[in-house]
Amino acid sequence: MKYSNIKSILVWAVLCLLFGQMVPAQELTARFDQNEIRETVKRLSADDFEGRGPGTEGGKRAAQYIADQMKAAGIAPANKGSYFQNVPLTGLKADPNTSLTVSGTKGSETLKFGDDFVASTGSQTPEVALDSELVFVGYGIDAPQYNWNDYKGSAADYKGKVLVMLVNDPPATSDEPNLFQGRALTYFGRWTYKYEEAARRGAAGVLLIHTENSAGYGWNVVRTSNGSWRYEISRKNGEKTPFVDAKGWVTNSSAEKIFKLANLDLDKLRRAAQKRDFTPVNLGLKAKLDLKSEIKQFRSPNILGVVRGSDPKLANEYVFFSAHWDHLGIGEPDKNGDRIYNGAYDNASGVASLIAIGEVIAKMPKAERPKRSIVLFSPTAEEQGLLGAEYYSSHPIFPLVKTAADINIDGVNFFGKVSDVVPLGSERSTLADAIRTVAAARSMTVRADSRPEQGFFFRSDHFPFAKVGVPSINLQHGDTFITPLTGPAREFFRDYTAKYYHQTTDEYHDWWDISAMVQETEFALGIGLAVANSRDLPHFLASDEFASAEKRRLGK
Numbered sequence: 001m002k003y004s005n006i007k008s009i010l011v012w013a014v015l016c017l018l019f020g021q022m023v024p025a026q027e028l029t030a031r032f033d034q035n036e037i038r039e040t041v042k043r044l045s046a047d048d049f050e051g052r053g054p055g056t057e058g059g060k061r062a063a064q065y066i067a068d069q070m071k072a073a074g075i076a077p078a079n080k081g082s083y084f085q086n087v088p089l090t091g092l093k094a095d096p097n098t099s100l101t102v103s104g105t106k107g108s109e110t111l112k113f114g115d116d117f118v119a120s121t122g123s124q125t126p127e128v129a130l131d132s133e134l135v136f137v138g139y140g141i142d143a144p145q146y147n148w149n150d151y152k153g154s155a156a157d158y159k160g161k162v163l164v165m166l167v168n169d170p171p172a173t174s175d176e177p178n179l180f181q182g183r184a185l186t187y188f189g190r191w192t193y194k195y196e197e198a199a200r201r202g203a204a205g206v207l208l209i210h211t212e213n214s215a216g217y218g219w220n221v222v223r224t225s226n227g228s229w230r231y232e233i234s235r236k237n238g239e240k241t242p243f244v245d246a247k248g249w250v251t252n253s254s255a256e257k258i259f260k261l262a263n264l265d266l267d268k269l270r271r272a273a274q275k276r277d278f279t280p281v282n283l284g285l286k287a288k289l290d291l292k293s294e295i296k297q298f299r300s301p302n303i304l305g306v307v308r309g310s311d312p313k314l315a316n317e318y319v320f321f322s323a324h325w326d327h328l329g330i331g332e333p334d335k336n337g338d339r340i341y342n343g344a345y346d347n348a349s350g351v352a353s354l355i356a357i358g359e360v361i362a363k364m365p366k367a368e369r370p371k372r373s374i375v376l377f378s379p380t381a382e383e384q385g386l387l388g389a390e391y392y393s394s395h396p397i398f399p400l401v402k403t404a405a406d407i408n409i410d411g412v413n414f415f416g417k418v419s420d421v422v423p424l425g426s427e428r429s430t431l432a433d434a435i436r437t438v439a440a441a442r443s444m445t446v447r448a449d450s451r452p453e454q455g456f457f458f459r460s461d462h463f464p465f466a467k468v469g470v471p472s473i474n475l476q477h478g479d480t481f482i483t484p485l486t487g488p489a490r491e492f493f494r495d496y497t498a499k500y501y502h503q504t505t506d507e508y509h510d511w512w513d514i515s516a517m518v519q520e521t522e523f524a525l526g527i528g529l530a531v532a533n534s535r536d537l538p539h540f541l542a543s544d545e546f547a548s549a550e551k552r553r554l555g556k
Helices: 003-019 025-030 034-044 047-052 057-072 191-200 219-226 252-261 266-272 344-362 387-394 431-441 462-467 487-494 496-500 514-533 547-554
Strands: 084-094 099-104 107-112 117-120 127-136 162-166 205-210 229-233 246-251 281-307 318-322 373-378 403-409 420-424 472-477
Touching: 025 514, 034 047, 034 057, 034 344, 034 514, 047 057, 057 281, 057 344, 084 117, 084 387, 099 252, 107 252, 117 219, 117 281, 127 205, 162 191, 191 205, 205 252, 205 281, 219 246, 229 387, 246 252, 252 266, 252 281, 281 344, 281 387, 318 344, 318 462, 318 514, 344 373, 344 403, 344 514, 373 514, 387 462, 403 462, 403 514, 420 431, 420 514, 431 472, 431 514, 462 472, 472 514, 487 496
Parallel strands: 127 162, 162 205, 205 246, 318 373, 318 403, 403 472
Antiparallel strands: 084 229, 084 281, 099 107, 099 281, 117 246, 127 281, 281 373, 420 472
16 A cells, blocks of 8 residues: 555544544545536526626526525525525716816826726715815824834824825835734735725725735726726615725826826835835825716625534534625626626636535435534625625624634636645634645645735635634635646636736636536535534634634633
8 A cells, every 4th residue: 555545544534533524535526516516607607697796687696596506405595594695785886987186286187087097985975076185194004013003193184185005014124024914914904904994084085006016916907896886885874884985096107197296206105104104295286086976775695505514512503615606797898898707717616616515515414414514605795895794794694603614715726636725814723723634634735825915815705704703714726736737727827817807708618627626625625524523613823813803702
């Protein structure tokens, strides 16, 4: 017997001791129906679902299709006999003829919507008019734990102003290599935080300065993501949640023109903003924006199914698998006139895996059924800022105190089988123990995020779970392909961010390797079964930023 086989058997024995009786990986793999997975991806990314935009007829049909597939797979409805949890959303679509004019003593610059800037409103009203001073606030961060505050001065310095800021965190230095966790992006670097902090300061608007290096994607992604409908969780009348009237991005070249109007050098100010003693700069300019938007209010469903656990006591604890069903809908046409953003990889592939996982568990004989219950969760409006998962985290169907973990699937490998996995966020909690054991049983390598500066941990539906203290990961496939990629698979993998991410070209093709999808899906299932059968629930490490949220969740 080969040493590798002996090692796998020993690892499997350890896994069974730690997590209870487990089904071997090879046998689990055989239980997935590749044809069903392929057909689910093809159907969800078909043109008649119109890019699965929340609130659209195509989106409604896609949501119903997923619920029907869960039912056919033997997955029970999770919300009092329904597969749906309706999320109240407000949709706004900015007039593409909107312009932004910045003026000062040296003249003015008029920026064109889409080409130079994009903006949406947080006011949830059809008209917003700004004529406000511009203030550069560096990175727009107030983080006492890092002894960092870009909002020096008084509240009056920011109230009613348009704040211009950089994305990401300030860079670490040789003197402080762990400043803002070094290379790894923290939540302070995310655009969502920057809008939230500006709103707390009473700002009227925000302009984030885009660079491809800082954002991790080109301006084309910003443009397409903001060129059609944008959504927010609807605010109730009288709700006090702060917001900014205008949430915008501006190209770096346009930002340079704005700063030149103020007789200032953007690059010099960018360097100054990397130091703690940076002081915000009133640019002596005014920004005029008349933003008109179409508005609609509607409900869009989170989709939830459940497979009850086999243990009478532990069945009241829940392991979540999540994969968002929405995409960008119908938007700007590409050079070929295609306006449908099908979102095959992002994230029809994840939903196909989610349903397949539920079906495999639902068909298990009782002796193999996991002890804890398994929830299959497909949230809405992920592409709009994780809105469906955010809503669920504050309106949970299953008690958060009984929620063990979330394993998120966003983009499943269809390129070719790999020998490595990248479970984003595993280093934050004891979920890492289960993941390492599951990987060893499959002779796979667990790798860390190779681009922590891009903040991928904060960019999918596991993050709202982490924010409320539930140990969570976003499972990503590795890039060590067992057979080197060739042809269209190589091209798609190599150029995904530049040519396919949030573009009309993210479509299903018959060359997809569904066996690679099964490999990743089975790995995710292995993690979930390990957690569902474990004696102890996973928990955040004491040093992690979400450990305090976990204590609040558990009432400690």
